[in-house]
Amino acid sequence: MKLKDQVALVTGGSRGIGRGIVLALAAEGAKVAFVFRGNQAAADALVQDVAKAGGTALALQADVADPAAAQQCAERLEKEWGRIDILVNNAGIVKDDLFVRMEPEAWASVLQTNLGGTFSFCKAVAYTFMRQRRGRIINVSSVAAEHVNPGQTNYAASKGAINAFTRALAVELASRGVTVNAVAPGFIETDMSQAVRNKAGDLIKKLIPMRRYGTPEDIARVVVFLASEDSGYITGQVLTVDGGLSLGAAAV
Amino acid sequence: MPSQEEIYTKVSETLVEALNVDEDEIKPSATLQGDLGAESIDFLDIVFRLEREFGIKIPRGELFPESIFQGDPDLIQDGKVTHKGLDELRTKMPFADFTGFEKNPEVNAISDLFTVDMIARYIQAKLNGTLPPPSDN
Numbered sequence: 075m076k077l078k079d080q081v082a083l084v085t086g087g088s089r090g091i092g093r094g095i096v097l098a099l100a101a102e103g104a105k106v107a108f109v110f111r112g113n114q115a116a117a118d119a120l121v122q123d124v125a126k127a128g129g130t131a132l133a134l135q136a137d138v139a140d141p142a143a144a145q146q147c148a149e150r151l152e153k154e155w156g157r158i159d160i161l162v163n164n165a166g167i168v169k170d171d172l173f174v175r176m177e178p179e180a181w182a183s184v185l186q187t188n189l190g191g192t193f194s195f196c197k198a199v200a201y202t203f204m205r206q207r208r209g210r211i212i213n214v215s216s217v218a219a220e221h222v223n224p225g226q227t228n229y230a231a232s233k234g235a236i237n238a239f240t241r242a243l244a245v246e247l248a249s250r251g252v253t254v255n256a257v258a259p260g261f262i263e264t265d266m267s268q269a270v271r272n273k274a275g276d277l278i279k280k281l282i283p284m285r286r287y288g289t290p291e292d293i294a295r296v297v298v299f300l301a302s303e304d305s306g307y308i309t310g311q312v313l314t315v316d317g318g319l320s321l322g323a324a325a326v
Numbered sequence: 327m328p329s330q331e332e333i334y335t336k337v338s339e340t341l342v343e344a345l346n347v348d349e350d351e352i353k354p355s356a357t358l359q360g361d362l363g364a365e366s367i368d369f370l371d372i373v374f375r376l377e378r379e380f381g382i383k384i385p386r387g388e389l390f391p392e393s394i395f396q397g398d399p400d401l402i403q404d405g406k407v408t409h410k411g412l413d414e415l416r417t418k419m420p421f422a423d424f425t426g427f428e429k430n431p432e433v434n435a436i437s438d439l440f441t442v443d444m445i446a447r448y449i450q451a452k453l454n455g456t457l458p459p460p461s462d463n
Contacts, residue, residue, distance in 0.1 A: 201371075201374065204367070204371060205371070207346070246367055247367075249365060249367070250367070
C-alpha cells in the first residue's frame with residue numbers, strides 16, 4: 075500500500091471521478107475525507123463501499139464555492155484524524171451556454187466553484203503542509219482548458235486558470251517539500267459528461283485515438299501516483315489523461 | 327515579561343524550526359537570507375511562528391518593512407538607499423543595527439539588516455510596547 079496511514083481530503087468526492095479517487099486512495103491505505111454538496115445517498119453509499127473494502131472514509135457536506143467551507147473541513151479533519159497529507163481538488167461544475175447568451179451567474183458560479191474552491195482548499199492546507207515540510211496537492215483540471223469546446227467559455231477559463239494556479243503555487247511551495255500538480259482528464263464516463271456523450275454518440279469516440287471513453291479509475295490511478303512518493307520529483311505539471319484525444323489526430 | 331535571554335532562545339528555536347537549520351548555525355549576527363538561506367516564503371513562516379510563540383500580532387510590514395523594496399525614487403536611487411530612505415528605514419526599524427549599512431547603503435545589502443539579533447530586539451521592543459505606531463505601509 076502506497077499511502078498507508080496518510081490522510082487525504084477530496085472535494086466533489088461522492089460521484090464521478092471524485093468517487094473513483096476516493097476509492098483508489100482508500101485502497102492504498104489512506105484515510106479519506108470527501109466533500110459532497112448535496113447527494114447524501116451517494117455519499118453514504120461511498121462511505122459504505124470504502125468500509126466494505128476495508129478502508130476508512132468520512133463524508134463532509136459542504137459547498138466548495140463557500141469560502142468558509144474549506145477551513146471548516148480542514149479543522150474537522152484535524153480534529154478527526156489529527157493530520158492531513160493529501161488534498162485533491164476535484165469538485166467542479168459545468169454550466170454550458172453559448173457566450174452571447176451566457177448569464178453572468180453561469181460565469182460566476184462556475185468560476186467560484188471550480189477555481190474559487192481550489193483556491194480556498196489550497197489555502198486551508200498550504201501552511202500546514204509547509205510546516206510539516208510534506209504534502210501533496212492534486213488539482214483536477216480538464217483537457218477542455220487547452221482544447222476548447224464551444225459553449226464552455228466559463229468552464230475553459232476556470233480550468234485554464236487552475237493550470238496556471240497549479241504552476242504558480244508549485245513554485246511557492248516546492249522548497250518545503252510540497253508538490254502541486256494537476257490532472258487533465260479527457261472524456262470520462264461520468265454523470266457530468268453523459269449529456270454530451272449521449273448527444274455525440276460515436277462521434278467523440280472517433281476523436282479519441284484509444285477509441286474508448288476514460289473511466290474514473292483511469293484518472294484515479296494517476297491521482298494515486300501524484301499523491302505517492304513515486305512522484306516526489308514532479309511538481310507544477312499538468313498531466314493529460316485522455317486516451318490521446320488532445321493529440322488532435324483525425325480518425326483514419 | 328520574558329528576559330532578553332529567554333527571548334533570544336525562543337527566537338533561535340523558532341528559526342531552527344522555520345528554516346530547517348542546525349542550532350549551531352544560529353548566531354546573533356547571522357543574516358536570515360545570506361547565512362541561514364531564508365527565502366521570501368520563509369519570512370512569512372517566521373512571522374507566523376513568532377506570532378504563535380510569543381502570543382503577539384505582527385502587522386504586515388512591521389518586522390520586515392516592504393515599502394523600501396517598491397522602488398520609490400525618493401527612497402532608492404541607482405541601487406542605493408537615499409538619505410530619505412535611510413531615515414525611513416530607521417523610523418520603521420528602530421530595532422535594526424544600521425552601523426555597517428550606513429557606510430554603503432546598497433539596496434542589495436538591506437537583507438543583511440535582517441539578523442537573528444534584530445528579530446530578538448524586535449520582539450523585545452514589541453513586548454515592551456516601544457515600537458513606533460504603525461504607518462500607512
